[in-house]
Amino acid sequence: MKSVTVYDIAKEANVSVATVSRVLNNTAPVKASTRERIQGLINKYQFQPNALARSLIKKETGMIGIILPDITNPFFPEVLAGLEQEARKQGYTFFLCDTGSSNLDIKEQYKRESQYLNILLEKQVDGIIMLGGRIDLHKCPKEMAKEVAEINKRVPLVFINGNLPGAKFHRVVIDEVAGGRMVTEHLIGLGHRDIAFIGGYPQMSNTVGRLEGFRAAMADAGLTVHEDWIDHGGFSVQRGKNMMGRLLDMEGDRPTAVVCANDLVGIGAIKAAVKAGLQVPRDISITGVDGVPLAASVIPELTTMSLRCLELGRSAAFVMHQLISKSADVNLLTTLTPELTIRESTAPPPSRK
Amino acid sequence: MKSVTVYDIAKEANVSVATVSRVLNNTAPVKASTRERIQGLINKYQFQPNALARSLIKKETGMIGIILPDITNPFFPEVLAGLEQEARKQGYTFFLCDTGSSNLDIKEQYKRESQYLNILLEKQVDGIIMLGGRIDLHKCPKEMAKEVAEINKRVPLVFINGNLPGAKFHRVVIDEVAGGRMVTEHLIGLGHRDIAFIGGYPQMSNTVGRLEGFRAAMADAGLTVHEDWIDHGGFSVQRGKNMMGRLLDMEGDRPTAVVCANDLVGIGAIKAAVKAGLQVPRDISITGVDGVPLAASVIPELTTMSLRCLELGRSAAFVMHQLISKSADVNLLTTLTPELTIRESTAPPPSRK
DNA sequence: GTGAAAGCGCTAACAG
């Protein structure tokens, strides 16, 4: 099972390893006849140069590490697809590190992030892209931020939709505030005045941003926000159901529209509403945020803010490539504007008696 | 930006590199005092041993390559999560190769598979796991199968839900025929006699298997299958809509139940049915296959055959680990039985006049 | 316990 090396090829071709290396990388002219002889042997033995040895000396591996919290959340595969599309052209390959947060306590998750960060460093990846986890924290503990800052000194680092205090990082982000604002304005434009906001976590910056946009839109329209109608508690369908259920169970007036922190919560909210005997959007309008394909698959199809996942991925790959190839003036911050996608889950409020 | 090496540590600690290596791997006893001195320096410089150099000599990288056709299809992240869960314990990390088939012509996809296979070999991964693509073909062209057989000689290879002619491969599969049969029997048990089957591709073995199970269940119940009601054409929500639309537009009798080749098609079918003014399951029952979380998110929730994606992933990781650690008697074939998940999209047929 | 030295498989000067 001994694998063949440049030496084996060289010997059989009666040349030196240098020449073999030359045809492999065509890094210098080689006489046509010897080149063909060597190429023939390469094919004959299906010779594959050992990338480890090559990377060891060239100090580049063509590998990009990706750290994300949960591949099972459809947002991430979507971003990943964008990353792959762009990075493949440049010849990069991906190291996928899923911290598997979905069934983990939060501290364990951050520990895994640290572990993976170190593993990626040891594997000599050319760059690391982070999504979710600690970079999503509205206020990240100093120690955890510092660790990442240290790593940023050793290898190119790009954040997608996140940030960390205490240092400057390269980031590709969607404008969360604009997203929250636009979706709320859509509802207000439809005639809604009593609007709730559910989902997410108050300690996460995406939630904070979306909520801030929501408040801004309400304020601009001269509407007051019912603090009772603001609820947090997660990003899953199940959590969406729970929060919506709670909202519907409340005494007194009901909102005529609900802004959900993401699509999964939006879907859960629709389910809870339907279960409570309401019709969406006739009785209540519901919106999501993310724009994952899933949102177009439910009935009624979810009106949402597309976070343009694919482009987010592509942009990040682009920034990473610039960083790796040491281009001058790489933008520290790339901001994308989300896109309102109006579908079937929103309509004017039921007319009041 | 020069990174520190064992030599730097050794010099400053006044020991040889061998000793540093010993404390790094504790591969031999080292005097407590020198060990501490060295450990101190390691911490001080945040020294990370270069995994490339290490792998070069140890001939193992702890990396497993994964080749899959489309990370955007929720089936794959689910399997991936299972893989990760199991493989993390063993200290493996993943190389993700998405051939991005969703927006590719089919030939291009196979070419990418070949490319990735080669890249993974060069990167010296300890093993390769394949999902989808050519291993899903009912009849894979000889050349394409042979290429994979060659690779199987050089590095451990595991297929998830697939196979290739001309050689023996290690495989972890779900019993597709049983799946098709069980879901059909569920419908028959409910009283359905007029059942359609839509989705998938006739050249793919999963479709062939599911359809075979469908036919077997029908035959066992003494029911005849309407060949007109068997339609193929893909695995996406959109395709499901199209196929279901076609079915509903047909002259003559209508089926009272539809077995869909996967969950996405099932969701598309529900959408088409609802759009046509039918109620699911009152007027028509619809089932899926896959058991992705999404299937539980739609309204009505989709009755489906769970392919037990997580376990599929875990089993594959387990088999791979055995292969890598050269355990004796690794099972060539691991078969899981799918699980019927009854939800809301199936009910007895409407009573006839 | 510890050090010297020989590679792992490849690339990159530097000579010819």
Place this chain on the structure above:
DNA sequence: CTGTTAGCGCTTTCAC
């Protein structure tokens, strides 16, 4: 055009 040689950073005999 081509060969010689010195490493990349680490592990691992084999001595001491």
